[in-house]
Amino acid sequence: MNKTLRTLICLVLLSLSARLASAQNKIVVFQSDFGVKDGAVSAMKGVAMGVSTDLKLYDLTHEIPAYNIWEAAYRLEQTVRYWPAGTVFVSVVDPGVGTARKSVVLKTKSGHYIVTPDNGTLTLIAQSLGIDEIREINEAVNRRKDSQKSYTFHGRDVYAYTAARLAAGGITYEQVGPVLPKQVISIPYQQAVMEGKTIKGNIPVLDVQYGNVWTNIPDTLFKQLNPKFGNIVHVAIFNKNKQVYQGDMPYSQTFGEVAEGKPLAYLNSLLQLSFALNMDDFAKTYRVASGGEWSVEVSLK
Numbered sequence: 001m002n003k004t005l006r007t008l009i010c011l012v013l014l015s016l017s018a019r020l021a022s023a024q025n026k027i028v029v030f031q032s033d034f035g036v037k038d039g040a041v042s043a044m045k046g047v048a049m050g051v052s053t054d055l056k057l058y059d060l061t062h063e064i065p066a067y068n069i070w071e072a073a074y075r076l077e078q079t080v081r082y083w084p085a086g087t088v089f090v091s092v093v094d095p096g097v098g099t100a101r102k103s104v105v106l107k108t109k110s111g112h113y114i115v116t117p118d119n120g121t122l123t124l125i126a127q128s129l130g131i132d133e134i135r136e137i138n139e140a141v142n143r144r145k146d147s148q149k150s151y152t153f154h155g156r157d158v159y160a161y162t163a164a165r166l167a168a169g170g171i172t173y174e175q176v177g178p179v180l181p182k183q184v185i186s187i188p189y190q191q192a193v194m195e196g197k198t199i200k201g202n203i204p205v206l207d208v209q210y211g212n213v214w215t216n217i218p219d220t221l222f223k224q225l226n227p228k229f230g231n232i233v234h235v236a237i238f239n240k241n242k243q244v245y246q247g248d249m250p251y252s253q254t255f256g257e258v259a260e261g262k263p264l265a266y267l268n269s270l271l272q273l274s275f276a277l278n279m280d281d282f283a284k285t286y287r288v289a290s291g292g293e294w295s296v297e298v299s300l301k
Contacts, residue, residue, distance in 0.1 A: 024166070024168065026055050026168060028089075030160075032064065080125055096117065101118060105135050106131060109129055118184055119185055131183075131184070137158060141177075142161065142175075144158070144161045189216075199297070201295065230250055235247055238294070238296070239289070244288065
């Protein structure tokens with residue numbers, strides 16, 4: 001065997017090894033709308049540990065509001081990028097369990113894996129981290145033994161089982177199932193855009209502990225308005241295009257820069273434009289919620 005051929009074979013083997021290892025860092029992160037009042041979450045983890053006791057199992061959250069696919073999409077977007085490449089996520093917010101919606105594993109361009117129903121959960125992560133490949137789970141192979149009569153707990157019988165096998169090296173990504181087109185079911189929403197001197201965006205989530213309203217408007221876009229701390233920001237909030245709030249507030253570094261109960265605009269921990277009432281609940285006071293149907297418009301006065 002000549003040197004060139006040996007080098008080529010080594011490069012191919014290294015490439016295959018890296019690709020295989022990328023899905024096998026033995027980390028599985030779970031998200032659901034199950035809560036922790038019963039044994040559903042424990043059952044999923046038990047299935048995973050039954051595949052391999054070497055796995056490291058973590059929780060993203062199990063407090064997604066029931067059936068709220070949008071919030072599941074947001075929490076993945078908020079979290080996935082901070083985990084090592086190769087981490088396998090299981091997201092089960094699945095009001096259509098047992099129906100014709102596809103069960104998939106999406107590999108992002110960053111090398112993360114999301115095991116989930118393709119029902120809108122992948123809306124944001126597909127846009128932000130990109131789609132490297134999507135495969136439909138072949139349940140003839142990747143399903144917990146003797147679970148075929150169960151139609152309503154795919155989180156345990158299909159998703160946790162498949163994720164564990166993938167993370168532990170029991171299967172390669174190619175063995176998950178057939179390749180699908182690089183597109184996912186998407187929930188429509190207002191992306192952050194500049195239109196003249198107004199920025200339009202979405203309210204993806206609330207800071208539920210305090211009632212602050214977070215937008216998807218990044219600091220980089222907001223700074224195109226050339227704001228200075230103390231400038232007055234004009235804010236209009238809409239639900240299904242119907243205005244539910246309009247008001248003015250200072251752009252502030254900290255909550256304490258305004259009097260208690262007064263509004264302010266600020267950058268949250270993700271460096272996205274947000275609104276709050278100092279020591280009070282903005283969302284509750286003005287009946288603002290979050291999701292694909294909520295949008296916002298901001299400008300400087």
